Amino acid sequence: MQEKHNSLKQNAMDGQVQIGIWCSLGSAMTTEIVAGSGCDWLLIDGEHSPNDLLSITAQLQAVGGYPVEPVVRLPSDDSDLIKQHMDAGARNLMIPNVRNVAQAKRIIAATRYAPEGVRGYSVGHRANNFGRIKDYHANAHKNQLLFLQIECAEGLKNAADIAALDGADVLFVGPGDLSTNLGAMGNPNAEHVQQAIRQVIAAAAKSGKPTGILAPVKADADRYIEAGCKLVAVGADLGLLARGSDALMTSFGKA
Numbered sequence: 001m002q003e004k005h006n007s008l009k010q011n012a013m014d015g016q017v018q019i020g021i022w023c024s025l026g027s028a029m030t031t032e033i034v035a036g037s038g039c040d041w042l043l044i045d046g047e048h049s050p051n052d053l054l055s056i057t058a059q060l061q062a063v064g065g066y067p068v069e070p071v072v073r074l075p076s077d078d079s080d081l082i083k084q085h086m087d088a089g090a091r092n093l094m095i096p097n098v099r100n101v102a103q104a105k106r107i108i109a110a111t112r113y114a115p116e117g118v119r120g121y122s123v124g125h126r127a128n129n130f131g132r133i134k135d136y137h138a139n140a141h142k143n144q145l146l147f148l149q150i151e152c153a154e155g156l157k158n159a160a161d162i163a164a165l166d167g168a169d170v171l172f173v174g175p176g177d178l179s180t181n182l183g184a185m186g187n188p189n190a191e192h193v194q195q196a197i198r199q200v201i202a203a204a205a206k207s208g209k210p211t212g213i214l215a216p217v218k219a220d221a222d223r224y225i226e227a228g229c230k231l232v233a234v235g236a237d238l239g240l241l242a243r244g245s246d247a248l249m250t251s252f253g254k255a
């Protein structure tokens with residue numbers, strides 16, 4: 001048995017736009033509903049959502065039969081969390097608030113087995129179909145996609161050097177944190193924040209790496225795609241449900 005080819009990695013590296021949806025509800029059921037939408041990828045959020053290793057594993061299992069690549073965002077760059085979630089089958093990882101090359105190198109090392117890295121070895125886990133994928137450990141890095149979030153001035157300053165690292169596959173802008181850390185909380189469309197986002201796109205492009213962003217407003221998503229973003233999350237389960245249910249109640253005069 002071979003590991004399934006990572007179409008998201010292939011398409012991202014080929015410069016194809018890949019449309020995603022953010023999953024924040026911590027539910028295998030709602031994430032499976034999203035998986036059937038036709039999106040290319042979906043983000044299971046472990047940073048700002050009530051998720052843990054077990055709930056993230058359940059969501060990975062729920063979407064396993066769909067033509068979608070799940071990306072798991074961890075709450076930090078903790079190497080033990082990286083190990084646990086990769087063993088659970090999270091081969092596309094997003095790490096928040098990456099600020100400099102030294103931190104990025106530590107993160108990359110945590111995703112790789114020796115001699116390139118320090119990922120702990122386990123003979124059987126969900127990632128290698130419980131030992132059935134015999135060459136998993138030798139080839140795992142070929143099917144992994146690592147998203148490093150650029151969300152502050154230091155990360156912005158170091159973005160090009162971070163993107164140049166082997167193993168730093170995607171620079172992913174966190175528009176909420178980036179705008180907050182640039183003095184424009186709640187206003188990612190402020191011109192200096194937009195300029196910063198364009199700077200991240202250019203920094204990644206210098207190393208031939210794609211950029212991603214979360215843009216739940218279509219006009220913003222269209223603008224970022226036009227500006228060169230390739231991995232764009234265009235909505236979130238939480239917002240879709242809140243806005244949808246509110247609109248429904250408004251239509252019956254209930255809100």
Ligand SMILES: O=C(O)C(=O)C[C@H](O)[C@@H](O)CO
Pocket residue numbers: 045048149151173174175176177178214
């Ligand atoms: O900074 C951001 O914006 C992100 O990284 C995305 C948010 O954390 C996401 O949870 C939506 O609020």
